[in-house]
Amino acid sequence: MSKVDFLVIESNEVRAESILSALHFLGYHPQRGEDCVAADESTHAWRAVYVGSVADPAEAERQFALLGAAADQVPVLLARDSEWSARLCATDSPFAARIGMVEFPLRYEQLAEVMRSLYARLLGGRRGELRFVGESAPMRRVNALIRQVAPFDSSVLVLGESGTGKEMVARTIHECSPRRDRPFVAINCGAIPAELLESELFGHEKGAFTGAISARKGRFELAEGGTLFLDEIGDMSLPMQVKLLRVLQERVFERVGGTKSQRCDVRIIAATHRNLEQAIANGQFREDLFYRLSVFPLEMPALREHLDDLPVLIDEFNQRLARRGLGSVRFTTGALNALHQYAWPGNVRELCNLVERLAILYPHGDIRAADLPEKYRGRQTVDEVRGASLLTLMEEAAAPTASAGAAHAADATLLPEGGIDLKDHLADIEVGLIRQALEATGGVVAHAAKLLRMQRTTLVEKLRKYGLQGSLAA
Incomplete structure (x- = not known):
């Protein structure tokens, strides 16, 4: 009880x-x-x-x-x-x-x-620090669900592909709950042999089996009053599922080799990358345990489902690297576009590892598409050259005369005697290219974004920033 x-x-x-x-x-x-x-x-x-x-x-x-x-x-x-x-x-x-x-x-x-x-x-403000990074609709939904379920003791089943951040969800729920000052204990049910998992979960008494030279507490005891995170619950053996179900129902367990029943007061959060409903159909997972665990199911989106969050995720990883003493890196538009075209089978964990690798190779540098490992480049390197050629043609077409265009290009590389506001100068160049792209595509934002090698949402934000919405009426 x-x-x-x-x-x-x-x-x-x-x-x-x-x-x-x-x-x-x-x-x-x-x-x-x-x-x-x-x-x-x-x-x-x-x-x-x-x-x-x-x-x-x-x-x-x-x-x-x-x-x-x-x-x-x-x-x-x-x-x-x-x-x-x-x-x-x-x-x-x-x-x-x-x-x-x-x-x-x-x-x-x-x-x-x-x-x-x-x-x-x-x-208070502590909740903001625990918010999952990302402003896309899928991540806003995840944050909303975490806030809704955290105050209560309901069991949570976190679903999602490997690398999507399932353990981070469990930790965030714990930190936002009334149990936040008590232990958070995690165990990977798939990484521990079936014959040892019972001892890991419930503990054992001295002499319970060969090698048990002293009594030992299990994860349920260690998590008393707090949260127990059962990762990869889909890999747990059927006999162990039966024993876990009893504990979840009765909130009572015995150590291996012991006869004394112990009460437990823990919140259960489980996670898996497997399709448990299919596993039930295949006879590999107990249906009664599934319904006991999935009082509040929460599905983590794959990274390919919220690619608009790439820039903010990269910024978050850069901040973490800076705290570890590593140099941050900046991704060019071409590099970001290349990453948008990648499938991301490893999800957010893979992106985090990539940013760290590049920070080691190019500390405080700008990452171009050509600097990415080959599998991330796709056709982006070729497209960058092709895109640059198209923009050059557009500039030449927009110039009053060829000689005037050449003179303008030459002057752009010279620093005026009185200096220059570089930020404003670069903004002027960006506005000019955006205007040309819109004119070349008849004001169709999606086509202009493709020509400029950026996401449509990014271009829309730049149109708002520079007050160019009127260009869409042309």
């Missing part, structure tokens, strides 16, 4: 039953204060408190005191018409900053949103 984690102080029987049912549904383990004589560390781990109708102030004080030291930090759900509203919401109250108001008749959606808002407020 899991530890009680939500104290409910409510004199009204109907309201008490309503709030208890809703909290159970959200994954908490609530207990009415009037049913609790004393709170013990072995049975209670307070994560929040609800305060509603207070018929007997002295009894309510006794119940509130059950929180002990947790009263200084846990979120407080407060019925809007509670007799304690003035006391808890006063400007000088230590609870004022962590109160969420609840109204009756109670609605599940309202309660869930109040809890999400409370935890977001308590986490």
Whole structure:
């Protein structure tokens, strides 16, 4: 049985039953204060408190005191018409900053949103640091799902190809949850032989098997009160799946070679790159375990599904490399276009490794398409030369005379006596080329972007930046 984690102080029987049912549904383990004589560390781990109708102030004080030291930090759900509203919401109250108001008749959606808002407020700026990098629609959805599920104890099943960041999702959920100050323990179920996995998960007693010279705690014990991440759960053997299912159902386990049952209070997050529904059909994965784990499934998109995030991902990896003392690198437009055409079977992990490799080879340098390892180049090197030739032809066609064009080209390489604002000068060149590309393609942004070897979304942003939207009407 899991530890009680939500104290409910409510004199009204109907309201008490309503709030208890809703909290159970959200994954908490609530207990009415009037049913609790004393709170013990072995049975209670307070994560929040609800305060509603207070018929007997002295009894309510006794119940509130059950929180002990947790009263200084846990979120407080407060019925809007509670007799304690003035006391808890006063400007000088230590609870004022962590109160969420609840109204009756109670609605599940309202309660869930109040809890999400409370935890977001308590986490403050820390949540921003844990946000997954990327502004594309798939990554915004991932960030939204993480924020929604983090405050609750529901089991999460993270799905996705290798290298998409499944363990990072698990760590982020843990860091954004009420369990963030307790252990996060990870285990790769596919990397440990089946005969040793039981001992790794549940621990063993001295003499349980050859080589067990002393008792040892398993991952469930090490993660007590925190989060246990079961990576590559799809590679777990069927006999081990049966044992894991029992623990998830009963929240009780025994060490290998032991007879003493131990309670466990851990949140389970599992991950796999396999198609578990197909594995169930093939008899390789238990259906009951699948439904126990996938209370909240979360699928990570492959990198090829959010290539617009390449620049911000590269910038993030550059910052990490700088913290390690490595030089950052800048990718030219041609290099970025080449990376857009690559399939990325290794996903974000492969991109991270590529950036680090290039930072070692070309510290603080500009990476051109020709500098990329051959498999990443595709036809981009040839296309760069071809694109440059097209732009040269466009410039010559736009010039009043050939001689004037040549003179302009020669002057562009000379530094004026009074100096030059290089940023503005380069912006002028960029605006000129964008105008020529739009004119050459009849104002069709997609065709102009292709001619300029950039993403359509990038060109649209530059049109906004330079106020060139009017060019599209031509």
